[in-house]
Amino acid sequence: MTSFWHNWFWPLRTSSVRELNEVMWPWMLRQMLIGFVVLALASTIGCSRTVLVNPGSPIRVGPDASVRVYTLIDGEWKLSPNRVTLPEGWYLVDPQYVHQ
Numbered sequence: 889m890t891s892f893w894h895n896w897f898w899p900l901r902t903s904s905v906r907e908l909n910e911v912m913w914p915w916m917l918r919q920m921l922i923g924f925v926v927l928a929l930a931s932t933i934g935c936s937r938t939v940l941v942n943p944g945s946p947i948r949v950g951p952d953a954s955v956r957v958y959t960l961i962d963g964e965w966k967l968s969p970n971r972v973t974l975p976e977g978w979y980l981v982d983p984q985y986v987h988q
Contacts, residue, residue: 944985949978 941947953974958965 944982946979946981949974949976949980951976 953976954971955974956970957968957972959968960966
């Protein structure tokens with residue numbers, strides 16, 4: 889039974905240049921593919937966090953919250969063209985709790 893390292897570096901033990909060229913390209917492509925897969929998997933681990941909020945639950949604004957907001961102008965909700973900094977601690981509620 890051959891060891892893991894014996895199979896991993898087998899192209900490096902060839903004797904002729906022609907054999908090395910025939911064997912080396914697939915081996916290098918395999919190594920690059922393994923490296924790419926490892927890099928892709930490593931970049932997705934712990935990069936994002938999703939927090940679900942129960943419907944109807946108020947949420948509180950954290951520090952440095954800068955958002956675009958809707959304002960009620962002439963009975964119509966319009967999105968602001970610029971960002972507004974919300975003070976830390978303000979509560980945001982579901983639209984069903986807002987009386988018009």
